[in-house]
Amino acid sequence: QKEVEQDPGPLSVPEGAIVSLNCTYSNSAFQYFMWYRQYSRKGPELLMYTYSSGNKEDGRFTAQVDKSSKYISLFIRDSQPSDSATYLCAMSRTGSARQLTFGSGTQLTVLP
Amino acid sequence: EAQVTQNPRYLITVTGKKLTVTCSQNMNHEYMSWYRQDPGLGLRQIYYSMNVEVTDKGDVPEGYKVSRKEKRNFPLILESPSPNQTSLYFCASSLYPGESYEQYFGPGTRLTVT
Numbered sequence: 001q002k003e004v005e006q007d008p009g010p011l012s013v014p015e016g017a018i019v020s021l022n023c024t025y026s027n028s029a030f031q032y033f034m035w036y037r038q039y040s041r042k043g044p045e046l047l048m049y050t051y052s053s054g055n056k057e058d059g060r061f062t063a064q065v066d067k068s069s070k071y072i073s074l075f076i077r078d079s080q081p082s083d084s085a086t087y088l089c090a091m092s093r094t095g096s097a098r099q100l101t102f103g104s105g106t107q108l109t110v111l112p
Numbered sequence: 113e114a115q116v117t118q119n120p121r122y123l124i125t126v127t128g129k130k131l132t133v134t135c136s137q138n139m140n141h142e143y144m145s146w147y148r149q150d151p152g153l154g155l156r157q158i159y160y161s162m163n164v165e166v167t168d169k170g171d172v173p174e175g176y177k178v179s180r181k182e183k184r185n186f187p188l189i190l191e192s193p194s195p196n197q198t199s200l201y202f203c204a205s206s207l208y209p210g211e212s213y214e215q216y217f218g219p220g221t222r223l224t225v226t
Binding site: 004006008041042043044045046088090098100102103104105 | 145151152155156157160202204214217218219
């Protein structure tokens with residue numbers, strides 16, 4: 001069993017929809033949680049970062065961490081075609097880049 | 113412009129022919145790393161470097177070598193490539209090793225080994 005599981009999609013939604021992307025994990029020691037966005041033919045770029053449990057909001061994006069359920073989510077409100085990308089969750093025990101575990105990514109397409 | 117660059121972007125080679133993928137960053141970052149990305153497996157770390165002359169194995173180091181002689185450069189070497197090394201490779205850098213949330217990725221190198 002992988003340490004981090006992520007539904008690969010693909011996921012297609014109409015413009016303006018609320019998108020929910022999720023990851024589950026098995027290692028209860030993970031404390032740092034990140035979401036990366038990867039456009040086609042590009043490298044991943046950091047989108048959101050949270051430490052431990054709780055919510056974090058940045059514009060149209062909200063990241064949620066539920067450590068009791070070992071479940072993290074990324075919500076995108078008022079989705080735009082420019083949000084079309086692959087979204088990767090990542091997590092770490094220590095916050096160190098040396099020990100980052102990535103999910104396999106969810107491919108999202110927002111249709112105009 | 114602050115960036116991580118990789119060359120080449122695309123490479124097709126044959127089994128056993130040594131190759132090097134270059135990686136360079138202009139942000140004076142201490143930490144650099146190589147990942148491979150395969151469908152269904154996500155990003156997996158190959159090697160990382162905490163600073164000049166300091167390198168260590170990641171999760172999937174077999175068949176790869178690295179060196180860090182200068183702070184800005186971190187080449188990935190495949191001495192004898194095999195078809196199972198066909199993948200998309202990313203170099204990444206971070207100012208300090210302890211700050212994984214500030215990793216910057218290069219554009220990727222798509223390698224095909226026949």
